[in-house]
Amino acid sequence: MSKSTTELVPSNVGLGGLYRRYRRFALHTNTAIRLGGGVIGLLVLVALVGPVVSPYDPTTQVLEMRLRGPSLAHPLGTDALGRDVATRLAYGARVSLALALAATLVRLVLGTTVGLLAATGGRLVDILLMRLVDIQLAFPGLVLALVIAGVLGPSLRNVVIALSIVGWASYARVVRGTVLSVKERPFVQSAMLYGTPWHRLVKRHLLPHIVNPVLVLATLNLGTIVLAAAGLSYLGLGAQPPTAEWGSMIADGRNYMRSAPWLITAPGVAIMATVIGFNLLGDGLRDRFDPDHLDDRQRRRT
Amino acid sequence: MTDERWHMMDRRTALQTTLGTAALAVAGCLANDANRADFRIGSPWKPNRDPLDGGSTIRRLGITEGLVGVDYDASPAPELATDWERRSDREWEFTLREDVTFHDGEAFDATAAVDSLTRTVDAPAFEDVPIDAVEAVDETTVTVTTETPFAPLPAHLSRNEAVILSPRAVDDDGSVTETISTGPFAVESFNPNTEILTARNDDYYGQVPALESVRYEVVDDDQTRRIKLENGELEMARILPHETVDALESTGGIDVYTPPVPRIRFLAFDTDSEPFDDRRVRQAVSLAIDRKTITESLLGGLVEPAVGPFSPSITEWANPDLESNPYDPDRARTLLDDAGWTGTAGETRTRDGVELTVEFLTFDARSLPQIAEVMQDHLAAVGISVDVRTLEYSAMIDRVHQRSFDAYFTSWGTLWYPDPDRLAELYHSTAASIPHGYGNDHVDTLLEDARELDERGARRERYREVQSIVVEDAPIAVVTNDTNVIATGDDVRGYEPHPTELHYGLEAISMDGE
Numbered sequence: 001m002s003k004s005t006t007e008l009v010p011s012n013v014g015l016g017g018l019y020r021r022y023r024r025f026a027l028h029t030n031t032a033i034r035l036g037g038g039v040i041g042l043l044v045l046v047a048l049v050g051p052v053v054s055p056y057d058p059t060t061q062v063l064e065m066r067l068r069g070p071s072l073a074h075p076l077g078t079d080a081l082g083r084d085v086a087t088r089l090a091y092g093a094r095v096s097l098a099l100a101l102a103a104t105l106v107r108l109v110l111g112t113t114v115g116l117l118a119a120t121g122g123r124l125v126d127i128l129l130m131r132l133v134d135i136q137l138a139f140p141g142l143v144l145a146l147v148i149a150g151v152l153g154p155s156l157r158n159v160v161i162a163l164s165i166v167g168w169a170s171y172a173r174v175v176r177g178t179v180l181s182v183k184e185r186p187f188v189q190s191a192m193l194y195g196t197p198w199h200r201l202v203k204r205h206l207l208p209h210i211v212n213p214v215l216v217l218a219t220l221n222l223g224t225i226v227l228a229a230a231g232l233s234y235l236g237l238g239a240q241p242p243t244a245e246w247g248s249m250i251a252d253g254r255n256y257m258r259s260a261p262w263l264i265t266a267p268g269v270a271i272m273a274t275v276i277g278f279n280l281l282g283d284g285l286r287d288r289f290d291p292d293h294l295d296d297r298q299r300r301r302t
Numbered sequence: 303m304t305d306e307r308w309h310m311m312d313r314r315t316a317l318q319t320t321l322g323t324a325a326l327a328v329a330g331c332l333a334n335d336a337n338r339a340d341f342r343i344g345s346p347w348k349p350n351r352d353p354l355d356g357g358s359t360i361r362r363l364g365i366t367e368g369l370v371g372v373d374y375d376a377s378p379a380p381e382l383a384t385d386w387e388r389r390s391d392r393e394w395e396f397t398l399r400e401d402v403t404f405h406d407g408e409a410f411d412a413t414a415a416v417d418s419l420t421r422t423v424d425a426p427a428f429e430d431v432p433i434d435a436v437e438a439v440d441e442t443t444v445t446v447t448t449e450t451p452f453a454p455l456p457a458h459l460s461r462n463e464a465v466i467l468s469p470r471a472v473d474d475d476g477s478v479t480e481t482i483s484t485g486p487f488a489v490e491s492f493n494p495n496t497e498i499l500t501a502r503n504d505d506y507y508g509q510v511p512a513l514e515s516v517r518y519e520v521v522d523d524d525q526t527r528r529i530k531l532e533n534g535e536l537e538m539a540r541i542l543p544h545e546t547v548d549a550l551e552s553t554g555g556i557d558v559y560t561p562p563v564p565r566i567r568f569l570a571f572d573t574d575s576e577p578f579d580d581r582r583v584r585q586a587v588s589l590a591i592d593r594k595t596i597t598e599s600l601l602g603g604l605v606e607p608a609v610g611p612f613s614p615s616i617t618e619w620a621n622p623d624l625e626s627n628p629y630d631p632d633r634a635r636t637l638l639d640d641a642g643w644t645g646t647a648g649e650t651r652t653r654d655g656v657e658l659t660v661e662f663l664t665f666d667a668r669s670l671p672q673i674a675e676v677m678q679d680h681l682a683a684v685g686i687s688v689d690v691r692t693l694e695y696s697a698m699i700d701r702v703h704q705r706s707f708d709a710y711f712t713s714w715g716t717l718w719y720p721d722p723d724r725l726a727e728l729y730h731s732t733a734a735s736i737p738h739g740y741g742n743d744h745v746d747t748l749l750e751d752a753r754e755l756d757e758r759g760a761r762r763e764r765y766r767e768v769q770s771i772v773v774e775d776a777p778i779a780v781v782t783n784d785t786n787v788i789a790t791g792d793d794v795r796g797y798e799p800h801p802t803e804l805h806y807g808l809e810a811i812s813m814d815g816e
Contacts, residue, residue: 061679063599080545080600081675154691236666241675241690252672255543257525 030287036280039273047097050090058083058091059242067260077262079252085266088244092267095245096274099160100225104218106164111171112214116202118172119179130176136169142228149237156245159229159238167221174213182209212289219285223278230271246271339499339517341794341811344527345540348495348520352478354425357462363500363518364511364808366465366483369396369415369444370456372720376564376617376801378456382410382466382484383444388756391451392434396459398442402507404468405488412438418466419444419459421476427463430733431455451754453761457721460804486511486809496520512812531556531789537813538794538806542787544602544669550789557792560604561799564616564717565784567670569662569677570702571709573777574739577658578708582641584776586634587709590684591677594627597782600672608783610769611716611728616801619722619762621769628773634684643685651685659687663702663710665695668784674711677781703737713784717802722765723753729772740777 029037051058062082070077076085118129148162182188188205196205232238233247241248246267253263349359353366360366371381383396402410419436422428432449439445448455458464468482481489486508487500498518502511519536521527524543531539532553542550550558569587571578578584593607606613607627612620638644638651643658645651651658662677664670671692678688693701702710714736716724726733726749731741733749745768752764772778790797793814798807 059679061676063595063676066599080672081679154693236692240692241671242678255524255545259545259549 030284032280032284033288034284036277036282036284039277040281043093043270043274043277044097046090047093050093051087054084054087054090056084056087058088058244067256069260070262076266077260079249079263080256080260083244085249085262088249089246089266089270091244092246092249093270095156095239095243096226096229096271099156099163099229100222103160103163103167103225103229104221106160107168107221108171108214108218110164111168112175112210114168115172115175115210116179116206119176119183120198120202120206126176129172133169133172136166137173139166141166142231145228145232146235146237149232154237154240156239156243159232162232163225163228167225170221171214171217174217175210178210178213179206182206216282216286216289219278220282223275223282226271226274226278230267339515340513340813341515341538341808342517342519342536343538343540343806344519344521344530344536346520346522346524346527349492349498349518350494351481351492353465353467353481354422354427354463354478357465358803359498359518360481360483360489361462361465361804362806363498363516364485364487364805365481365489365498365500366462366467367485368460368462368465369398369419370460370464372460372800372802372804374798374801376717376720378460378720381460382415386456389445391754392448394446394448394455395439396444396446398444399507400442402484403505404470404484405482405503406468406470408468408470410466410484411441412444414469415444415466417469418472419446419464421467421472422464425463427461428458431458453753453756454719454721454723457719457723461719462804487516490515506809509809511809513808516808528789531791534791538788538790538797540786540788542789544600544604544785544787546789547602547604547787555792557790557794559788559790559797559799560785561788561801562606562613562615563715563784563786564613564802565713565715566608566611566780567668567673567711567713567782567784568611569709569711569779569781570736570738571777571779572705572707572737572739574705575708577641577643577653577660580641581775582637583643584779585774586637586641586684587681587686588773588776588779589628589630589634589637590686591680591779591781592627592629593781594629595680596673596676600669600676601782601785604785604787606783608780609773611725611780612722612769613783617717617720617722619765621766623766624769624773631680631684638685645685647685649685650687657687658685659689660708661689661691663691663693663698663707664712665698666692667695668713670711670713673781677711705737705739711781720802722761723749725749725765725768726753729768729777736778738777740775742771742775745771745775 060083062078065078065082066080068074068078074084074086076089079085079088114129114133118126144166145162148165149158152158152161183206188201191201191205229238230245230247230250233245234251236248236251239245239248249267250264253260256263345359347359348356350356353360357366367381369381369383370386371379373379382399382402384399386394386396389395398410398412398415404410404414408414416436416438423431423433423436432452434447434449437445446455465483467478471478471480471482473479481492486503486506488503490499490501492498497520500516500518502514504510521530527536527539528542528546528550530536547558547560550556571584573579573584593609597603597605597607606615609626609628610621610624614620614622638658642653643651644653662674664674671690674690678690681688698710701707718724727735729740729745730749731746734740748764748768752761755761786799786803788799795812795814796810798810800807
């Protein structure tokens, strides 16, 4: 009896399963994954190693050296307070990546929980939660984030809070949809007939199926969060001086756009590369995990 | 078939061409409209019809005039009043200019002046000015009585709120429908918050302007103002960032003016709460800031470091004995040690286990956040850890008036009216508009005495003493003066920046080659 139940459980649970999945995954990567992964890998490398190897401090001001163009000593020049732009960029990568990861994690946990509750709870719970999700989705995210960050006051922590509060609804949607379809499958039905407790049902039978779509969504999400966080910092709601952050670096360099274009170019390109990297990675992962997915153009053609 | 297709193509092309031409024509009309004026000014400040509600722009454009003006030495000077006399402690008599008409043809006389001034005196803007009554004696004489002896009265009558409007400009309910005054330019069209178009007042009693029409345009963004000037869409761009001066000077066809203005950047401390309730800590902050480095590097050497509210180069009320850069980090360290804040070099000082960490609030204008960042650096060197927090201006003012702040870094015009009584708004224990909580009886007495006195020398002595005391007491730490950066096309002649920015002096401006 117990043997047949184990067979009904997807094989990718447990350490061995994860490893097998990784092997399969490594064999089936596509260009988008490799390219996006490369960009993001490079970025992570810069964030980890950059600050260690740089001879400069990101906050120490050397006013005699202000607004110097790119040179050997300062490959990306110096800013209005004489700080090395390359060093600040590397420290900024830490801030941006950590912030994006933190906000995505909160969104993911919050959204998945709500989605699971909606799909497995009663009808009333489902209706209530999903209307909440609808309201959330109907609201322009960045505007809401602006309001929240504005009310809470400017700081990086509040940016994480603001961006976490606004973005979880799409996870709830995806999780609920997937769970609803999986719930009808025989292995779940029989597990339910056996009286498997809720937490066990969710852990063994439902969660493994929502890992893929949620992972894809999270990867695509990281890019937008980096962008939104930089936007909030640009508006002065995020990182406070002297913290190096890409958005505030652009804001600081704005007045020198003509005389010192490197001040906005460097963080601008960094933000662009990060967003493109995460998007490529997300697209690639989707193609890999969800080969049946049709993008909008194909759908219209059929 | 082919014939029909050809027709189809033709119709589409015709439609496209028509649309294109129409779009071009509309664009052309719009562009023409914007370029109608002889002289175009771009500035960030939004104008308003009512002088009581931000009347600086209409005054600067030469539309409105007051009884009293301000001369190039930043002192009160005749404008619509040719002369005034302090008849007794509390009574002033103003003699009005004769044969002056408003832009709408009405005659300017004592009745019109009294009506207009009464509206001003009753307004919140004049709440703190102790005016008792404004009365017309005859056609050309107006008396003003004050509740207390009040020497700064003429200076207050030079304020932008105290300009004289035509009786027809004000509705029955007291709102201003049209800005009609007596200045060298009259309003042609007025779009609040975006633009004003003015035309020369040919009946002006003084120098009739050479320019026929002037257009004032609100251009919020610094870079946009600069680009518009460079593209020839403006003749004058005001309040440009200090960083642009070098680049503009090397651009052909543009003249740059950098007049010092009576404006200071300062840190105001909350003297009621830790750690700035201790005078020594406030002094230490002031001593630890290297003002010269800030002005020489960040502000491009265009701005003077300052320690007092008045600059000797602008007004004689300034105390010339104050040292402009009292930079002494060693003394700052000693003062902090004395105050009980101790620690090893390179680390934040502590007292009874509490770290000496303070928050500086500021807002994003006039390079304030950048300067705050440099001060953060300078203060870290003596062991004070500073969090700089850049807020919206209104959010900062809210926080400050709730008294939930350590210190805030702001910018303030010191000669909004050309009288040193303005110091009372900085330092008086009850009259101050800066919520620092500071009070010093001797300072209060000096300020109150000087406000009543008539003799300039006696007043000057008191105001200079106040300026010396407050450097020691340091309820605020003045950091720099300020300089406006104004750029014009190089064909603009006769522009002379006014020390208190009361007006742009447009009546004296002419264009080359016209």
